[in-house]
Amino acid sequence: MRIQLPIHINADGLPPFLSMLGQPLVEGEEVTLDFSGLRRVTPAGLVGLVATVLRWRREHHPVAFLGLDVCAITGYLQRMDVLKTCGADMPESFTRHEAKGRFVPVRLVDHRVNEMGHEMASCLAPGGDDYDHPMSGIYDMAWYVLTEIANNARQHSGGQGYVTAQVNSQEGLVRLALADNGKGILKSFQDTGFSWSSGMDDAVAIQKALEPKVSSKGWPANEGVGLTLVAELSRLTRAWLLIVSGQGTLQILPKRGLSVSKLSDGRRFHGTLIGLTFRQQEVRDFADLLHQAKSRTGLLRDGGITGKFKV
Amino acid sequence: MKLEFSILREFGSHLADGSQAIEFRMGRIGPYVDICREIVLDFSGVRTANSSFINALICGLVEQHGKKVVEVLVFKGCNPVIRVLIEAAIDLGLQKIDQNVKA
Numbered sequence: 001m002r003i004q005l006p007i008h009i010n011a012d013g014l015p016p017f018l019s020m021l022g023q024p025l026v027e028g029e030e031v032t033l034d035f036s037g038l039r040r041v042t043p044a045g046l047v048g049l050v051a052t053v054l055r056w057r058r059e060h061h062p063v064a065f066l067g068l069d070v071c072a073i074t075g076y077l078q079r080m081d082v083l084k085t086c087g088a089d090m091p092e093s094f095t096r097h098e099a100k101g102r103f104v105p106v107r108l109v110d111h112r113v114n115e116m117g118h119e120m121a122s123c124l125a126p127g128g129d130d131y132d133h134p135m136s137g138i139y140d141m142a143w144y145v146l147t148e149i150a151n152n153a154r155q156h157s158g159g160q161g162y163v164t165a166q167v168n169s170q171e172g173l174v175r176l177a178l179a180d181n182g183k184g185i186l187k188s189f190q191d192t193g194f195s196w197s198s199g200m201d202d203a204v205a206i207q208k209a210l211e212p213k214v215s216s217k218g219w220p221a222n223e224g225v226g227l228t229l230v231a232e233l234s235r236l237t238r239a240w241l242l243i244v245s246g247q248g249t250l251q252i253l254p255k256r257g258l259s260v261s262k263l264s265d266g267r268r269f270h271g272t273l274i275g276l277t278f279r280q281q282e283v284r285d286f287a288d289l290l291h292q293a294k295s296r297t298g299l300l301r302d303g304g305i306t307g308k309f310k311v
Numbered sequence: 312m313k314l315e316f317s318i319l320r321e322f323g324s325h326l327a328d329g330s331q332a333i334e335f336r337m338g339r340i341g342p343y344v345d346i347c348r349e350i351v352l353d354f355s356g357v358r359t360a361n362s363s364f365i366n367a368l369i370c371g372l373v374e375q376h377g378k379k380v381v382e383v384l385v386f387k388g389c390n391p392v393i394r395v396l397i398e399a400a401i402d403l404g405l406q407k408i409d410q411n412v413k414a
Contacts, residue, residue: 113327113328114323114325114326114327114328115325117325117327118325129358131358131390139359140359140392143325143359143361144359144361147327147361147363148361148362148363150327151327151328151329151361151363225362225366225403226361226362226363229362286392287390287391287392287394287395290392290395290396291395294395294399299399299402299403300395300398300399300402301402301406304401304402304405305378305381305401305402305405306398306401306402307381307384307386307397307398307401308381308382308384308385308386309385309386309387309389309394309397310385310386310387311387311388
């Protein structure tokens with residue numbers, strides 16, 4: 001199978017790209033990825049590609065990379081460690097500079113979720129690890145979202161997760177993305193034995209995962225609020241959230257609100273992909289945002305017992 | 312009897328792993344809830360946490376031991392983010408007790 005990567009893999013172009021990657025293969029079939037026309041790809045596109053290439057390799061499909069010699073963004077793909085992670089490393093014709101404040105290359109989600117969250121959030125919001133720093137809200141938002149979605153990928157997917165992030169300081173945007181090549185949300189529910197998940201489709205399963213207190217891990221390990229709060233935080237900050245799992249896609253858009261659909265041609269993304277883009281200026285006081293998110297999802301009632309706190 | 316734990320010393324400054332919190336809750340806090348008049352969880356120096364960790368630590372205690380545990384626990388040195396997470400974890404535990412009573 002030959003896949004010609006589109007010129008732009010971003011925003012509305014992402015689901016069609018994931019559909020392309022979801023084409024069925026026969027046993028042992030080789031996949032050829034042609035990068036020659038590619039000019040722009042967002043972090044969500046990068047991790048979607050990496051997770052898929054590594055799934056193909058795991059399933060013993062040879063993968064060939066074509067057109068990197070003429071691709072306009074080969075250097076970018078190298079800086080983001082996309083080619084290295086996919087096992088297609090090639091000599092670099094540039095000097096690597098400090099990535100702090102600009103991007104975090106693609107990395108595997110492993111057991112060091114704490115460290116991953118801190119390293120990535122520090123890179124996206126330099127200085128924000130100091131609670132009184134002006135970047136602390138962005139640091140907190142990035143750390144919270146990354147650690148919650150990374151925990152989900154590790155606990156539920158049964159596959160490998162890959163994460164990356166980028167800051168566009170001109171537009172004031174932070175883009176976070178994680179994709180795994182595991183079983184997907186619906187299968188995770190079904191494997192847990194939730195009777196309500198039988199007959200459910202992928203898109204409905206994603207919506208179910210956004211409801212509070214729904215988790216395929218269950219007590220005592222998980223209260224099922226991570227993705228719920230990520231979604232609510234994205235609404236509160238007027239961010240763009242995309243979740244793709246199996247055939248289902250769900251987007252929360254700043255102006256259009258919730259949109260649920262399916263990948264085209266009955267294709268599926270083999271795993272779960274989450275992309276979040278938020279504006280730096282919308283995330284000043286993370287404690288207040290979190291309080292609002294918890295209240296709006298019924299996870300923190302006003303006037304209840306709050307516990308004893310002291311300085 | 313009073314018990315005090317430095318969360319920073321136990322887990323470090325960033326708290327994301329709920330399974331660590333469960334182990335700590337079950338082995339180090341749970342057995343003492345009925346015999347201590349005060350259990351202090353000192354979050355001084357803890358920079359951040361997520362819901363997975365704080366819910367695993369606090370919500371389960373409330374659910375298991377009931378409202379009385381809220382009188383026993385004292386949370387010290389929390390920054391505003393940690394405080395919101397703890398308040399929500401307590402409320403989530405109380406909501407679960409209410410649901411269990413109704414069921």
